[in-house]
Amino acid sequence: xxxxxxxxxxxxxxxxxxxxxxxxxxxxxxxxxxxxxxxxxxxxxxxxxxxxxxxxxxxxxxxxxxxxxxxxxxxxxxxxxxxxxxxxxxxxxxxxxxxxxxxxxxxxxxxxxxxxxxxxxxxxxxxxxxxxxxxxxxxxxxxxxxxxxxxxxxxxxxxxxxxxxxxxxxxxxxxxxxxxxxxxxxxxxxxxxxxxxxxxxxxxxxxxxxxxxxxxxxxxxxxxxxxxxxxxxxxxxxxxxxxxxxxxxxxxxxxxxxxxxxxxxxxxxxxxxxxxxxxxxxxxxxxxxxxxxxxxxxxxxxxxxxxxxxxxxxxxxxxxxxxxxxxxxxxxxxxxxxxxxxxxxxxxxxxxxxxxxxxxxxxxxxxxxxxxxxxxxxxxxxxxxxxxxxxxxxxxxxxxxxxxxxxxxxxxxxxxxxxxxxxxxxxxxxxxxxxxxxxxxxxxxxxxxxxxxxxxxxxxxxxxxxxxxxxxxxxxxxxxxxxxxxxxxxxxxxxxxxxxxxxxxxxxxxxxxxxxxxxxxxxxxxxxxxxxxxxxxxxxxxxxxxxxxxxxxxxxxxxxxxxxxxxxxxxxxxxxx
Numbered sequence: 001x002x003x004x005x006x007x008x009x010x011x012x013x014x015x016x017x018x019x020x021x022x023x024x025x026x027x028x029x030x031x032x033x034x035x036x037x038x039x040x041x042x043x044x045x046x047x048x049x050x051x052x053x054x055x056x057x058x059x060x061x062x063x064x065x066x067x068x069x070x071x072x073x074x075x076x077x078x079x080x081x082x083x084x085x086x087x088x089x090x091x092x093x094x095x096x097x098x099x100x101x102x103x104x105x106x107x108x109x110x111x112x113x114x115x116x117x118x119x120x121x122x123x124x125x126x127x128x129x130x131x132x133x134x135x136x137x138x139x140x141x142x143x144x145x146x147x148x149x150x151x152x153x154x155x156x157x158x159x160x161x162x163x164x165x166x167x168x169x170x171x172x173x174x175x176x177x178x179x180x181x182x183x184x185x186x187x188x189x190x191x192x193x194x195x196x197x198x199x200x201x202x203x204x205x206x207x208x209x210x211x212x213x214x215x216x217x218x219x220x221x222x223x224x225x226x227x228x229x230x231x232x233x234x235x236x237x238x239x240x241x242x243x244x245x246x247x248x249x250x251x252x253x254x255x256x257x258x259x260x261x262x263x264x265x266x267x268x269x270x271x272x273x274x275x276x277x278x279x280x281x282x283x284x285x286x287x288x289x290x291x292x293x294x295x296x297x298x299x300x301x302x303x304x305x306x307x308x309x310x311x312x313x314x315x316x317x318x319x320x321x322x323x324x325x326x327x328x329x330x331x332x333x334x335x336x337x338x339x340x341x342x343x344x345x346x347x348x349x350x351x352x353x354x355x356x357x358x359x360x361x362x363x364x365x366x367x368x369x370x371x372x373x374x375x376x377x378x379x380x381x382x383x384x385x386x387x388x389x390x391x392x393x394x395x396x397x398x399x400x401x402x403x404x405x406x407x408x409x410x411x412x413x414x415x416x417x418x419x420x421x422x423x424x425x426x427x428x429x430x431x432x433x434x435x436x437x438x439x440x441x442x443x444x445x446x447x448x449x450x451x452x453x454x455x456x457x458x459x460x461x462x463x464x465x466x467x468x469x470x471x472x473x474x475x476x477x478x479x480x481x482x483x484x485x486x487x488x489x490x491x492x493x494x495x496x497x498x499x500x501x502x503x504x505x506x507x508x509x510x511x512x513x514x515x516x517x518x519x520x521x522x523x524x525x526x527x528x529x530x531x532x533x534x535x536x537x538x539x540x541x542x543x544x545x546x547x548x549x550x551x552x553x554x555x556x557x558x559x560x561x562x563x564x565x566x567x568x569x570x571x572x573x574x575x576x577x
């Protein structure tokens with residue numbers, strides 16, 4: 001089997017419809033995700049190094065490279081000319097693909113132009129090639145092996161006849177394709193005799209796999225607000241559930257999802273905890289063009305607590321559909337504020353979405369006590385949300401993306417620059433460069449517990465990039481003076497490694513899984529340098545002081561990381577929320 005995943009494009013713009021497929025906006029996180037994903041799919045060990053010639057399945061990191069616009073204000077991915085600076089390519093867009101290949105050893109890479117019949121666009125839409133034969137010749141000589149449409153089938157023979165390519169060019173592509181088939185064992189006799197030749201639903205939907213889906217959903221949910229410790233709720237209360245996403249099983253799955261093993265909506269999961277649960281959609285759909293505020297207010301007044309399930313779904317964001325706005329669709333906000341004002345106690349707001357949503361109004365509304373963001377958590381998402389609401393699981397997720405305000409929509413999606421530009425009032429993108437107002441920061445996330453940090457040791461307090469006399473910085477009018485890591489060589493990079501040991505203590509009342517994020521920050525930022533950058537992260541299960549302490553998992557976290565490219569750093573710090 002060939003598996004056209006993972007999607008490791010950087011979630012650069014919050015409106016991108018396919019951002020939900022990615023692990024977020026940080027290059028290092030995305031790179032680590034790529035390596036683990038590829039190793040798992042292809043049958044390597046978690047640490048790597050055990051993958052031989054045989055493939056369990058063939059992974060394909062996509063889409064090479066700097067792709068994150070589908071359809072925005074008349075511009076489509078099929079004709080968009082993404083102009084990206086050398087520096088942005090080097091320190092933002094390319095690192096995940098480098099890790100995918102060098103560490104993950106992916107057997108495939110999907111180019112932006114190798115999507116189904118995308119070769120035709122080079123001639124038919126973009127005009128780069130003068131003829132179909134030129135288009136076929138260009139892509140095959142450039143290294144493309146397969147196009148899933150029919151364009152090559154129609155025009156390759158003619159391209160050879162017109163001397164646009166040779167049979168050797170075709171043989172090169174075929175050699176690569178058949179080598180993957182051989183590694184997959186497709187020429188080793190009957191497929192049913194192979195280790196994975198008889199996989200059925202009982203294997204896919206095994207107890208172990210379903211427990212893993214639940215654990216993934218639990219760990220990914222982010223607590224954004226919890227005023228006066230409103231959550232978790234006690235289980236003997238009367239609950240009102242309102243919102244278009246409360247009873248929508250399909251919404252939990254997001255895009256590119258297979259049929260789920262189970263289908264339990266948040267509403268049904270909540271009913272397994274609380275005896276009295278009353279529900280109302282509130283809107284005709286997620287678009288919420290029609291809203292039942294009167295009935296929703298009436299329900300809110302009659303129950304102890306209200307949980308609102310709102311947000312987005314695939315009608316609002318998906319492949320070939322980018323968002324135009326960052327606020328909630330239609331009249332969702334009106335529904336939320338009306339219900340919150342009428343409810344007996346502050347309400348709980350649950351957001352289902354792939355991309356960030358500007359919910360500034362909810363962040364500062366005292367009638368909204370708690371906010372949870374679940375993304376699209378998969379088949380077990382409803383169960384995981386119910387567990388968190390009623391305290392059977394302590395949330396510990398962190399935001400993988402910056403949550404921008406609505407005014408960010410003034411920035412064209414077609415502007416690929418990562419770095420801010422004060423002269424043109426361009427705010428920059430992602431937590432590394434964005435200098436505008438934020439609804440929530442990258443890495444933000446609360447818990448039912450309280451964690452404290454102590455820096456136990458750091459083997460270097462200051463790191464300098466300008467110590468080598470043999471290197472000459474490049475002067476660039478847009479970037480200033482900079483050094484390329486490839487020019488510095490690995491020896492210089494090895495000298496810049498540092499290690500830090502952080503002690504983490506859970507002083508709360510609940511055990512929990514806590515992610516520690518380690519950032520570096522320049523004490524004197526220079527034009528073009530990141531304001532801060534994630535260099536390490538690790539999640540640990542931490543007991544409360546009242547529970548038995550495990551000496552093999554004492555809460556200490558150690559990281560040894562290389563300096564990122566184009567970054568001068570002489571200040572190290574960790575962040576906790």
